[in-house]
Amino acid sequence: MLNLKTLLTMAVAATTLSIAAPALAEDVKLGILADLTGPIESLAPPIVAGAQLAWDEVNAQGGILGGGKIVPVVGDSACDATAASAAADKLVNTDQVTGIMGAFCTGATIGGANSAAIPGGVVMISPAASAPALTTLADNDLVYRTTPADSLQGVKMADLLLARGVKDVAVTYVNNDYGKGLADVFAATFTAGGGTIAANIAHEDGKADYRAELGNLVGSQNLVILAYASGSGATLLRQAVESGNFTTYVGGDGMVGDDLLTGIDAAAVEGLTATRAGAYAGDSATIYAKLATDAGQDPTATYAPQAYDAAFLLALAVEKNGSAKREGLSAALRDVASAPGEKILPGEWTKAVELIKAGTDIDYEGAGGPLDFDAAGDVPGTIVYLEVEGGKFVEKGAIE
Incomplete structure (x- = not known):
């Protein structure tokens, strides 16, 4: 039987070991x-x-939460609210991720958030979710974006076209939060500036034939298509070119893609103009x-800089929060993203960790610019325009 002296000796030894032993590193699952x-x-x-690049740098620079690794878990939201709901449910309730980078489409983002x-x-x-609908989402301060809104x-x-002397346009938009939100803001601004909207028609994504819709858009030779490069946007553009009824083509950020x-x-769409968030x-x-x-x-890929920023911010917020718990992460995110604080630039993970451990405020300035979230989780930003030259999109500069 152990006597009292032996028990006291063992207790002291155990206490000494617990003080000397470093805390175990904690891996963090991020979706x-x-x-x-x-x-x-x-x-x-x-x-x-872009997101993976940020997390690779974290893991290469000593890791997170005392040496743990960021473990990414990917779900496919398919730019669809129903698919996003199922994918987000798996990330949140099965994979038990701490935070999520995404989704990319507004409808998918709202679907995953609400469900x-x-x-x-x-x-x-x-x-990348840019529709104004995200601004008014009742999200308990949990949903943010690193790209400016379509507002x-x-x-x-609209400013770009008016400055070019374009007086009238026909508009068709994909019938979802993104398409309608962007079309509404564009149309209001264009008409307020003296322009005329000859037609403003919604269309459903995924159809093989949009000739009927195009027939209702011939009131202007200037066609604005607010849709997706891998979806209705490509089909509409191809069939619009075949019709010969339009001479000028304009698109939003969803149209900027090789597809x-x-x-x-290529000669038929030379000079096609598109807008998107800029670096x-x-x-x-x-x-x-x-x-x-x-x-x-x-580095110029559409929304890659904004994805890097979203991923790096999530990692900074986890480090600031001090654990892989979900509670407190939103407040930590606002702390690391906004002034005041010492500036942290892309790639400066080691510096950020040292400052956080020292109790020093930090302010991340991202690849896409300052990320001072407003009350709705929105950020300011820059909009640039691109033109098709020789069969490729070429960025031309910011729209003043």
């Missing part, structure tokens, strides 16, 4: 709710790669561009 299939599937791979993320208390940061893109698109120009005579012109953008290039990625 990627990605529209890998569906109408923007051609845009999805570089967006996913799983909000009830589960899980923070979501979308790099800005629609205004800038859009497949099977179309920030600052040190953070330059640093990200080098990181992406060194990793074999295209």
Whole structure:
């Protein structure tokens, strides 16, 4: 039988060991709710790669929460609210992720948020969901985005056309939150500036024939298509070219993809203009561009910089929160994303961790620019325009 002296000796030894032993590193599961299939599937791979680049850097620079690794878990939201609901449910309730980067389409983001993320208390940061509907979502401060809302893109698109002397347009938009939200803002701004909307018609995605819709759009030779490059956008553009009824083509960010120009005579769409969120012109953008290039990625890929920012912010928020728990992550996210604080640029994970451990406030400035979230989780941003030259999209600059 152990006597009292022996028990006391063992207790002291155990206490000493517990003080000396370092805490076990904690791995963190983070979800990627990605529209890998569906109408923007051609845009999805570089967006996913942008997020993965951020987490690869975290893991390479000592890891998270004392040396743990970020473990990504991917779900396919298919740019569809129903598919996103199922994928988000798996991420939240089966995979038990701490936070989610995604989704990319607004409908998928709202679907995943309402069905799983909000009830589960899980923070979501979308790099690409741009419809105004996300601003008014009752989300318990859990849903954010790192791209500007279409309330800005629609205004800038209209401003660009008016500045070019375009007086009338016909508009067709995919019948969802993204298409309608962007079309409404564009039409209001364009008409307020003196332009005329000859037709403004919704269409359903996934059809093989849009000739009937195009027949109702011939009131103007200037056609605005607000749809997806891998979906109705490509079909509409191809059939519009075949009709010969239009001379000028304009699209939103969903149209910027290689699939859009497949099977179309490049000369017929030379000069096609599209708008999208642009890269920030600052040190953070330059640093990200080098990181992406060194990793074999295209730093100008649509929404790849915003995906990098969303993923890096999630990691910073987890580190700030001090655990892989979901509780408190939203407040931590706002802390690391906004002033005041010492600036953290893309790739500066080690520096960020040291500052957080020292109790110093940090302020992440991302590849897409400052990320000071407003009350709705929205950020300011820059809208750029691209033109098709020689069968490829070429970025031309910011829309002032």
